[in-house]
Amino acid sequence: MLDSGLLEGKFSAHPLCITPRLTHLAFADDLLVFSDGSQHSLLGISGILQTFHSFSGLDMNPSKSELFFGGYGDSEAAVIADLIGIRIGVFPSRYLGLPLNPTKLSLATLQPFIQKITKQLNSWTTKFLSYAGKIRLIVSVVYGKVNFWSQVFVLPKGFYKKIDNLCSAFLWKNTTSSARGARVAWKDICKTKEEGGLGIRSLEEFATVFRLKQVWHLFTRRGSLWVMWLDHNIFGRRNYWLMDSTPRLSWNIRKMLEVKSVFQRLIKCQMRDGMKASFWFDYWTSLGPLIELFGQLGPRELRISRNASVWEATHEGQWHFPNARSHQAEQLQICLSSVAPPSPLRGADWYQWKQPTGTFSETFSSKGTWMQIRQISPHVAWHKAVWFKESVPRFSFIHWMASHERLTTRDRLLQWGMNVHGSCVLCDSGLDSHDHLFFKCEFSRSLWISLAGRSSPNPPLSLPLASMWVLGVHSSPPHYASKILKLLLQTAVYMIWKERNRRVFSADATSLSATKILVDRTMRNRLISFSPEESVTTISLLGFYFGCISTPL
Known part of the structure; x- marks a missing residue:
């Protein structure tokens, strides 16, 4: 009806909605109508909506409707609004839960969203969550919400920094007030696991991926209304490659133009x-x-x-x-x-997108694109000993922190100027440090040798060397010994750190023999959760572990 009304002259089109012809956008019971904003057009649109009401029974609610003007003076807009009986709207206005704004979204505009995330994080601080559990919530909930917004809007860098600070404070301090004293910098956490991070994707880097995806759609989705509108109204005279970023363009278009050099090396045309x-x-x-x-x-x-x-x-x-x-x-x-x-x-002609392997495909991969544009760091040698399929998430996290030497050992507290007793609480001899705990301490050394000695009479007595050693052990069935030793190493690291903290904070102690039994029970509980290999002739990991208890691996 609106399209017919435009053709019949009942109202005039918005100057930027003539080609392609765009009179309205509708989603569920929400309707956006575009016109030149004149009194004639608004009266004509009102008449069309009244006609629609007469045969459908659906009516416009003036109290829930708003008028937005561009290029009109305040007094002129007020007169027209009074005539129609609809109030004048103010940007930013919410549509489908998102703020609509003709200008760049500011940090002040995003404050309600920041408060919502802060409230969500604060609700989790009352729960007893492990570090691994917190990371899972951050990635799946907080980063999921932010990335959804990033696909729609170009968000300011200050917003991403604020979200990162909130997540860092929640992870390390179980609060949202301050991330001061974080054990590992957030930029290092956002590296891949191979590079020593936790595999969290940087919000700012992934925002670039979303801009690249928008440009990809500009080249490949020719039937899209958004693409047709851009082709005629933005890139009609000068194509994407020749268009310069100027203040007259919207913030979103300027950001699309900023990624031109990156986009050019990732797209290929099949002529x-x-x-x-x-x-x-x-x-x-x-x-x-x-x-x-x-x-x-x-x-x-x-x-x-x-x-x-x-x-x-x-x-x-x-x-x-x-x-x-x-x-x-x-x-x-x-x-x-x-x-x-x-x-x-x-x-x-059709286009292909570059994949991390160097090949080209017709599919745009967000993850693959991020892998190609992100800042790359050197790999760490120990990552496969920390992250593997059979690992326990909370054990892996402590092993990861120990590999970075970021556990709060007493030598670090002394470096920070704190007045604490520096000796090891496990053996009462030697400085409480990462090097001593893993595995120079008499307690931890005896535990590690009794566990790993089944594979070698002289297992490495330092965490970096032990991490490399467990990766190099081979057996039949393939890799079973390495899997068992990797799990054994991170279980030992976790139990040593847990026992150390028990003695520091509760003055309670578990004997070496009891700790060995605890490690063995933990290993059995973990291994029993895995199903045997598909072949009936292949023993399970648990069965292999039982065979290793009394014989060398």
Whole structure:
């Protein structure tokens, strides 16, 4: 009815909604109607809605409706609003639970969202959660909500920093007030597990992924209303590659243009009819984007405009170039000698996205894109000893902290200027430090040797060496010994740290023999949770462990 009303002249279209013709957007019982905002148009729209009410029974609720004007003075807008009987709305306005705003979202606008996340984190501080449990909640709940917003809006960097501070404070301090004194910096936590982090994806880096995905949709979803609108109203005269970021463009469009250099090295065009592929900027030959090969003077040398499509480089179905006057031009002509010229018979051009393996696919992978654009750090040698399928999450976390030497041992407290007794509470000799606890201490050394001695009479007596050692043990069935030893190592590390804390904070002590029994029981409970291999001839991990108790691995 609204489309018909526009064609019949009952109201006039918004200047930016003429092509493609856009009169309204509807979702469930929410309706957005666009017009030029004149009195004639608003009265015409009201009449159409009244006609709709007469045969459907559905009516507009003026108290729940709002008018938004652009380019009108306050007094003029007020007169029109009074005439229609609908109040004037103020940005930001909420639609489908999200704030609509014609300008960049500020930190003040996002304050209700920040307060909602803070309230969620505070509700978890009353529960007894392990570090591993907190990480799971942060990733699945908090980061899930933020990433949903990041897909829709360009959020300020200050917002991401605030969320990271809240999550860091919750993880290390079980509060949301301050992350001061965090044991591991959040930027290090956001590294991959192979690089010594916890595998949490940086919010700011992933925001770039969402901008790249928007540009990918601009190139591949030609039937989308959003893409059609952008093609006509934003990139009508100058395509994405040639468009410069200017203040007249919206904040979201400017952010899409900012990722142009990253986008160019990740997208590849499969040229067919050559109508859509950019001659200079798309990666459509084995030489890559030709503008990078020829430089900014390339269009003058080949007499092909910067805005040209590949089809414009042909004449009567054949490639058409001036005589080669440079090495780059010779390279291009040699390359194109094996490339069929564009033809409508071959269908439309289509695009592919680069995967972490270096291959190209028609599917955009958010995770794969993040892996290619993120800041890469060196791998740590011990990550496979900490993170593996059979591990216990809370054991892995303590092992991870011990590998980083970030447990609150007494030597660290002394370095911070705290007045504490520095000796080890397990053996009462030696400084309470990571190096001493794992495994120079008489208590921890005896425990570790009694457990790992089944595999070797002289197991390594330092955590870094022990982590590397458990990765190199082989057996039949394949890798069973390594799996058992990895689990045994992190169980021992966890139990040693737990016993150390028990003696520090409760003055209670568990004997070495009792600790050995506890480790053995923990191992059995964990291994019994795994089902045997599919082959009936293969023993289970638990069965293999039983066989190792009395015999070498």
